[in-house]
Amino acid sequence: MKIIRRIVAEEFPFILACPALVWQVFFLFLPVCVLLLYSFFELIPGHWLGSFTLDYYRQIVHSRALWAILNSSILALITSTICFVLAYPLAYFLAIKVAKKLRMFFLFLLILPSWTSIVVQVYAWFFLLDKKGYLTQFLYNAGFISDNFHFLNSYGTILIGMVSAYLPFMVFPIYAVLERMDKRFLEASADLGANGRETFRRVVFPLSLPGVYAGFLLVFIPSFGEFAIPSLLGGSKYAFWGSVIVDRFLRSRDWRSGAALAILGVSIPVMLVASSFIVKKIIEIKKRREKKRLTAVKDQW
Amino acid sequence: MRRIRVENVTKSIDGEVILDNLSLEIPQGQFFALLGPSGCGKTTLLRLLAGLEGVDSGRIYLGDEDITHVPIYKRRINTVFQQYALFPHLTVFENIAYSLRVKKMSSEKIKTKTQDALKMVRLAGLDGKYPASLSGGQQQRVALARAIVNEPDVLLLDEPLAALDLKLKEEMLIELIDLQDKLETTFIYVTHDQAEALTVADQMAIMNKRGKLEQIGTPKQIYEFPTTRFVANFVGSTNIIEGTFHVRDGQQKVEVEGLTIFNVYNPLDKHWMIPGCRLFMSIRPEKIYISKTEKEGFSNHIQGRVVDIIYYGMSTRYYVKLRNGQVLIVFEQNEEHFPQEVIDYDDLVHLYFQKENVVLLEH
Numbered sequence: 242m243k244i245i246r247r248i249v250a251e252e253f254p255f256i257l258a259c260p261a262l263v264w265q266v267f268f269l270f271l272p273v274c275v276l277l278l279y280s281f282f283e284l285i286p287g288h289w290l291g292s293f294t295l296d297y298y299r300q301i302v303h304s305r306a307l308w309a310i311l312n313s314s315i316l317a318l319i320t321s322t323i324c325f326v327l328a329y330p331l332a333y334f335l336a337i338k339v340a341k342k343l344r345m346f347f348l349f350l351l352i353l354p355s356w357t358s359i360v361v362q363v364y365a366w367f368f369l370l371d372k373k374g375y376l377t378q379f380l381y382n383a384g385f386i387s388d389n390f391h392f393l394n395s396y397g398t399i400l401i402g403m404v405s406a407y408l409p410f411m412v413f414p415i416y417a418v419l420e421r422m423d424k425r426f427l428e429a430s431a432d433l434g435a436n437g438r439e440t441f442r443r444v445v446f447p448l449s450l451p452g453v454y455a456g457f458l459l460v461f462i463p464s465f466g467e468f469a470i471p472s473l474l475g476g477s478k479y480a481f482w483g484s485v486i487v488d489r490f491l492r493s494r495d496w497r498s499g500a501a502l503a504i505l506g507v508s509i510p511v512m513l514v515a516s517s518f519i520v521k522k523i524i525e526i527k528k529r530r531e532k533k534r535l536t537a538v539k540d541q542w
Numbered sequence: 543m544r545r546i547r548v549e550n551v552t553k554s555i556d557g558e559v560i561l562d563n564l565s566l567e568i569p570q571g572q573f574f575a576l577l578g579p580s581g582c583g584k585t586t587l588l589r590l591l592a593g594l595e596g597v598d599s600g601r602i603y604l605g606d607e608d609i610t611h612v613p614i615y616k617r618r619i620n621t622v623f624q625q626y627a628l629f630p631h632l633t634v635f636e637n638i639a640y641s642l643r644v645k646k647m648s649s650e651k652i653k654t655k656t657q658d659a660l661k662m663v664r665l666a667g668l669d670g671k672y673p674a675s676l677s678g679g680q681q682q683r684v685a686l687a688r689a690i691v692n693e694p695d696v697l698l699l700d701e702p703l704a705a706l707d708l709k710l711k712e713e714m715l716i717e718l719i720d721l722q723d724k725l726e727t728t729f730i731y732v733t734h735d736q737a738e739a740l741t742v743a744d745q746m747a748i749m750n751k752r753g754k755l756e757q758i759g760t761p762k763q764i765y766e767f768p769t770t771r772f773v774a775n776f777v778g779s780t781n782i783i784e785g786t787f788h789v790r791d792g793q794q795k796v797e798v799e800g801l802t803i804f805n806v807y808n809p810l811d812k813h814w815m816i817p818g819c820r821l822f823m824s825i826r827p828e829k830i831y832i833s834k835t836e837k838e839g840f841s842n843h844i845q846g847r848v849v850d851i852i853y854y855g856m857s858t859r860y861y862v863k864l865r866n867g868q869v870l871i872v873f874e875q876n877e878e879h880f881p882q883e884v885i886d887y888d889d890l891v892h893l894y895f896q897k898e899n900v901v902l903l904e905h
Binding site for chain 1: 592593594613614615616619620621623625627628629630631640641643644645670688689692
């Protein structure tokens with residue numbers, strides 16, 4: 242009894258973590274594993290799993306679906322870049338210039354749209370960008386656009402929707418880093434002769450990089466898999482990873498190649514993160530070797 | 543000459559007056575200490591000199607140049623910040639080279655200058671480290687090197703040693719003095735620690751809680767001849783006795799009701815010292831001689847009873863209660879292992895001091 246009690250006491254944090262772990266394993270990892278199996282094994286009626294095959298992957302590679310992955314990567318990249326360009330000045334303004342009392346209000350305004358579902362946000366854009374939408378009508382009446390101009394079903398409109406949905410996820414991490422940054426670094430930099438621009442370039446921006454990385458991850462990954470915004474605002478003109486998967490699973494009922502496509506797509510961001518991690522490690526090791534070499538030289542002296 | 547001159551400077555923060563019409567001149571090449579209690583405005587004065595904040599009114603000159611409205615990054619004044627404010631993302635080398643890089647100096651020049659500065663603060667070999675991996679004392683040195691590498695006219699130090707332990711602090715004080723000797727840059731050293739100020743300063747200024755200067759002088763002048771009660775109390779410890787001033791047969795006397803008449807001697811002609819006026823006598827604890835037996839040759843003598851004894855090792859502090867209830871502090875060096883007389887609690891003791899060692903202060 243005593244031993245059990247001691248184990249419980251020692252492993253209490255683990256026990257507390259169990260519900261979340263079980264949830265993740267059963268409802269996320271296991272389905273992903275099933276997808277993985279589906280994508281690699283042949284479908285033979287009467288058997289649950291057939292023999293190993295790469296056919297489904299071959300099928301994907303030879304179809305337009307591969308382009309969908311590329312499309313999604315480009316879209317995610319452009320979205321996160323635009324978000325970054327828009328978010329950084331906003332985060333800087335909020336963290337450095339706005340009075341503390343007002344910050345919460347601005348942040349509230351920023352996050353407010355995210356409290357509704359993305360689909361609702363997209364329909365809000367319809368009210369503005371539809372042929373009879375307010376913005377279209379206004380611009381038409383003002384003489385800026387012609388009668389046959391369409392906002393919807395264009396790449397630009399997809400970007401508008403993507404950026405407006407994901408902007409807060411770029412602002413928040415950058416804001417958090419800037420807000421926490423010790424303002425005395427700014428004073429020290431000015432004291433050492435740097436003007437505002439130099440201080441930004443040499444101190445503020447480098448110190449905010451962790452926030453920028455986090456922002457890119459938070460925007461890139463979900464916008465890579467996003468299918469609602471592109472398919473609603475872009476129509477069927479553009480094939481994106483998310484929408485092709487939805488197609489395969491729901492319309493053509495082709496779970497096997499759908500699974501292969503999903504696995505291929507997931508492996509791209511995973512590989513990105515992994516490769517950046519590996520590069521970082523290599524640089525670290527190189528640095529350490531260099532240092533060892535230098536100290537060795539010093540010792541000789 | 544690149545002296546610093548502050549003229550009638552007034553500064554309020556959030557509606558509260560911090561510095562009120564303050565004027566001060568600091569000659570070039572001095573180690574100048576600004577000493578005052580916490581919240582007296584000494585750091586604010588430093589920030590005004592650095593250019594981190596602007597004055598409400600008044601002017602600041604560096605040499606003959608009016609720098610009141612010169613922006614911080616154009617002033618030839620550098621600061622060692624209280625918590626050092628080293629850039630965490632830059633190595634020691636890059637931290638020190640910062641001001642040179644901003645100036646777009648050639649990389650060879652940056653290298654030699656930075657290495658020289660590193661040697662100056664005895665940190666050679668640490669250039670590749672990041673601030674977070676350094677000890678407090680090393681960080682302090684990096685901050686110092688970063689501030690002097692650009693050869694400023696004036697170096698401001700804002701309580702630079704506050705975060706260090708006592709031993710390290712004493713070491714750094716001596717290094718600071720040596721460094722200032724070598725560089726001949728004006729150092730302005732802000733502190734609330736009177737021992738630090740007395741140690742390093744060529745000249746020091748004492749500020750009171752209302753942001754006014756009380757006295758300026760050498761450490762010795764400040765300690766031995768304070769001109770106000772605040773300075774006498776703030777720098778070192780002292781005994782303040784209130785009394786009435788008299789002159790009898792050309793001899794200066796101070797009568798303390800219910801106690802005795804003291805002989806005093808004040809060679810300076812102070813305008814407020816008219817016979818019959820009330821004043822304070824200040825007598826330092828180490829200038830009082832304590833004994834259980836009667837002695838000759840002292841101009842003042844009183845008796846009292848020991849109420850407290852604090853043993854410090856090298857000295858002992860006695861609290862002696864006088865007839866009128868006032869308690870005087872007396873220091874005695876512990877010169878012998880086995881002193882001839884041992885003073886204990888409740889002992890009746892004689893206190894002696896010379897009239898020249900009494901400082902008279904305005905009421």
